[in-house]
Amino acid sequence: MRKLFAKIHLWLSIPFGIIIAIVCLTGAILVFETEILEICYPSRYFVKEVKGEPLPPAALLNAARQQLPDSVKINGLRVMQDPKRTYQVVLPGKKAAAFIDPYTAEITGIDDGQGFFMQMMRLHRWLLDSYKRDGSFALGKAVVGYSTLVLAFILISGLVIWYPRNKKALKNRLKIKTKAGWYRFFYDLHVSGGFYATLLLLVLTLTGLTWSFGWYRDAFYTVFGVETAQMQGHTQAPASSDLKGKSGERGTRERGSKEKITNYTQWATVLADLQNRYPQYNSITIQDGSATVSAAQYGNTRGSDRYTFDPANGEITNVQLYKDLPNSGKIRGWIYSVHVGSWGGLTTRILSCLVSFLGAVFAITGYYFWIKKKIRKKK
Numbered sequence: 001m002r003k004l005f006a007k008i009h010l011w012l013s014i015p016f017g018i019i020i021a022i023v024c025l026t027g028a029i030l031v032f033e034t035e036i037l038e039i040c041y042p043s044r045y046f047v048k049e050v051k052g053e054p055l056p057p058a059a060l061l062n063a064a065r066q067q068l069p070d071s072v073k074i075n076g077l078r079v080m081q082d083p084k085r086t087y088q089v090v091l092p093g094k095k096a097a098a099f100i101d102p103y104t105a106e107i108t109g110i111d112d113g114q115g116f117f118m119q120m121m122r123l124h125r126w127l128l129d130s131y132k133r134d135g136s137f138a139l140g141k142a143v144v145g146y147s148t149l150v151l152a153f154i155l156i157s158g159l160v161i162w163y164p165r166n167k168k169a170l171k172n173r174l175k176i177k178t179k180a181g182w183y184r185f186f187y188d189l190h191v192s193g194g195f196y197a198t199l200l201l202l203v204l205t206l207t208g209l210t211w212s213f214g215w216y217r218d219a220f221y222t223v224f225g226v227e228t229a230q231m232q233g234h235t236q237a238p239a240s241s242d243l244k245g246k247s248g249e250r251g252t253r254e255r256g257s258k259e260k261i262t263n264y265t266q267w268a269t270v271l272a273d274l275q276n277r278y279p280q281y282n283s284i285t286i287q288d289g290s291a292t293v294s295a296a297q298y299g300n301t302r303g304s305d306r307y308t309f310d311p312a313n314g315e316i317t318n319v320q321l322y323k324d325l326p327n328s329g330k331i332r333g334w335i336y337s338v339h340v341g342s343w344g345g346l347t348t349r350i351l352s353c354l355v356s357f358l359g360a361v362f363a364i365t366g367y368y369f370w371i372k373k374k375i376r377k378k379k
Helices: 001-033 033-040 057-067 118-126 139-162 167-173 182-212 215-221 228-234 263-276 331-342 346-378
Strands: 075-081 087-090 097-100 108-112 251-253 258-260 283-286 290-294 304-309 316-322
Touching: 001 033, 001 118, 001 346, 057 075, 057 087, 057 097, 057 263, 087 346, 108 182, 139 182, 167 263, 182 215, 182 331, 182 346, 215 263, 228 263, 263 283, 304 346
Parallel strands: none
Antiparallel strands: 075 087, 075 283, 087 097, 097 108, 251 258, 283 290, 290 304, 304 316
């Protein structure tokens, strides 16, 4: 049985190891995307000086409209509670934003959402292939998906191979020797390190598969008591990047339609109301007629409360609290939070980053041992 699993481990690792290494390495890089960007572009994320009270949303957005190119559309405003942080003018596109000083209304930087980390994400999920919004076949997504599925079998077979025959062997299987040469170090890292990392790496693998295969996602939801029909029946408010853009000093011109005026003045009323309701929050994102409050520190870090308001007077007309959502409205955020390690704060993020990096190391060292063995046989 042990020999069978050894062969499974080897012959699955050889063709898929390179892809697994790429997916693991890019995953490790993406864990600390925000922190890395803050170090590289501090002026984007932090103000030069805190000067009294922030300007109202209308003043900020009108000033942003004057500084941004006419072709750039404004979708909303993301307000941060930390007085030392800039606000974000939400632009069309995933993660696209212009950063604005809330005290001076100066645009301090623009992220078009197509930089290094977006390419890392595309490499991580699709091997730089294009994303098919219509759900049609995408080669890159399929290759990543099947490689991730294979990784689950590699991890399980690795545990079977690792299982020691006696207590003496167990003691050796739990140590990583650092003074017995590089080969021994890499071998212990692969074997012993693999044992320590397998459980968390398997969790990352199983959650990651929900983005690759519909049949797996349905089965995953069912295991946690969420029916697929329930998922389809529950819709959340659209993300900021999915809404139609807006431009102009007081509003925007929508595609193929007449000009629509957005009354930014009432956004101050909405913002003040939400800030009174949430003494502690991460961010408040306001768009035309809707607002989202992110306050989660642990657990489902994508969990948020959603509000709709009357654009004419800023009065809140509907509330959708995260705590009142059915499981179908929470599971996606939980899967993401567990997959990226954000559910437990900095500690779990560090662990997720380390384990993802080790996943790439295990794949590379596996090739190293296989090539070494081939060379020895030839001699």
